[in-house]
Structures are given as structure tokens and as C-alpha cells.
Amino acid sequence: MTPQHRIWVRNFVDYSPLVVFLVAYFATGRNIADATWGLVAGSAVALTVGFAVERRIAPLPLIAGGAALIFGGLSLVFHDPRILKIKPTVMNGLFGIALLGGLALGKNPIKLLLGQAFEMPLRTWRQLTINYALLFFGLAGLNEFVWRTQSEATWVLFRFPGMMILTFVFSIAHTPLLMKHIKPDDPKPTE
Numbered sequence: 001m002t003p004q005h006r007i008w009v010r011n012f013v014d015y016s017p018l019v020v021f022l023v024a025y026f027a028t029g030r031n032i033a034d035a036t037w038g039l040v041a042g043s044a045v046a047l048t049v050g051f052a053v054e055r056r057i058a059p060l061p062l063i064a065g066g067a068a069l070i071f072g073g074l075s076l077v078f079h080d081p082r083i084l085k086i087k088p089t090v091m092n093g094l095f096g097i098a099l100l101g102g103l104a105l106g107k108n109p110i111k112l113l114l115g116q117a118f119e120m121p122l123r124t125w126r127q128l129t130i131n132y133a134l135l136f137f138g139l140a141g142l143n144e145f146v147w148r149t150q151s152e153a154t155w156v157l158f159r160f161p162g163m164m165i166l167t168f169v170f171s172i173a174h175t176p177l178l179m180k181h182i183k184p185d186d187p188k189p190t191e
Helices: 002-027 034-055 059-077 081-085 087-104 107-115 122-149 153-173 174-180
Strands: none
Touching: 002 034, 002 081, 002 153, 002 174, 034 087, 034 153, 059 087, 081 087, 081 122, 081 174, 087 107, 087 122, 122 153, 122 174, 153 174
């Protein structure tokens, strides 16, 4: 499989459940239960496709898809959309805790993910990890604010694509820092 095809598969695994959720919500007349069925089914299909094509499931899509199945399933079983609405709060909170916990244990989770692409001093890796932990905590708090104070339709749009856009903008803001430390593709020949 070419790298281009891998990117399409990974994007499908990462985003198709959320797209199905959004489309189902608005296509069914803003019915959160039907949209939740779409999310659960979309997550199951995405994980299956990812496994069938790549013969493995990357950890982050597995965590996100598994959480969608668990929270979505519980929301359907108990007929309580609040369970689904707290999923981003719980997951982003856990991601933030994992990042800071990794630092506390002397590890750097962001460096583990990106270390092969960038050569940065440890203090820069540490700051980047703290920044992303703060992003996740901020998204968790923002999710709580939005689902508790805004309409359900507003929360659905905030959930996707809103949170993705905020994360993208946050990541783009870090591009100048990362570009200063990118590893060259080919080492220069020495004479």
C-alpha cells in the first residue's frame, strides 16, 4: 500500500465516525439517539476497515473508536445523551493527564510520537507536551461549557468540526517552533 493510500485509510478511521454522527444528527431531524447509532456503527466500521487494510489498529484510533463505542453504547442503553456529551470531556481530560503523568514519570509522550521527525532540546519537548496537555484540559472544559449551556445542535457542531478546528489551529500555531527543529531528509555528504 502506498503512503498516499495509508493516509486516506487513517483519515477514514479517524474521522468517518464523527462525519457519520454529524450527518445522521442533521439528516434525522436532530435526533441524538439516531446520530449515536451512527457514531457507534461508524466507529465499528472504521476500526474494522483500518484493521483489514493495515493489519493493525494504531493506538490513538483504537482509543478514540473504543471510547465512541463505549460511551455511545452506554448512551443508547441508558437512553441518556449526556453520557455521549461527556465523552470529549473525559477523553481530553485523560489525554491531558497522560501527557503530564508521562512528564512526571520522566517520559515525554509527545517526543515518543514525534521524536523521529524533530530534533529538539528536552526543554522544548517538555514545553510542547505541557502546551498540548493544556490544550486537552481546555477542550475538556470548553466541552463541558458548551454542552451544558448551548443547544444540542450547537454542541454537535462544536464536537465536530469545532474541536478539530481548534486543535488544528493550535497545532498550526506551533509550526514555527517545529520547523526550526525538523530533521533533514538526507544527510549532507561530507568530503
